[in-house]
Amino acid sequence: MSTCTYEGCERPIRARDWCTKHYTRWYFHGDPSVCTTNQGIPTIDRFMMKVQKGPGCWEWTGSLSDTGYGSIYDSAQRKQCSAHRFSYEVMVGAIPAGMDLDHICSNRSCVNPHHLRPVTRKQNMEHRTGVGRNNSTGVLGVVRRKRDGIYVVTVGHHGIRHHGGTFRNLEEAAEAARQLRLSLFTHNDADRKTA
Helix, strand or coil: CCECCCCCCCCECCECCECHHHHHHHHHHCCCCCCCCCCCCCHHHHHHHCEEECCCCEEECCCECCCCCEEEEECCCCEEEEHHHHHHHHHCCCCCCCCEEEECCCCCCECCHHHEEEECHHHHHHCCCCCCCCCCCCCCCEEECCCCCCEEEEEEECCEEEEEEEECCHHHHHHHHHHHHHHHCCCCHHHHHCC
């Protein structure tokens, strides 16, 4: 069996007397020696190449999950991991067992370790600012009944739905939902900023 003519390569030939790897490099880049992989580059260096530091948030420019969190392959642990968790562990320290990392800035693609804090799952959910995908009002904790157009306020806490009243006006319902969250939650920073 013939092998690749690229110096030091002993893979089988695919085309032009090169193996698949060297032929593909030539096909896309015009040079069989071009290496476009990150192989051999330390994870922290690959991480920093994908960070755009701003005055506040550090935006992750690499791949994002369906939920908007950055993702990077940690070659030391040989597994895919969340970019914000990698950032925190490298620059701050270990994440306590059983804890989530909360984005204080509410920006899921931020990897600034100073914008991350270890919290319980409950506290992390309390700091959530977005609404569910089925919420047509755009206000957290407020839904509109179709039959009469009334706005209904409900907030979940410890697996219990707390009713906050019904309102004809969206602004009144939004404020009632915020007040109800303030009475139940401890880590709802966005609600506290507007208090």
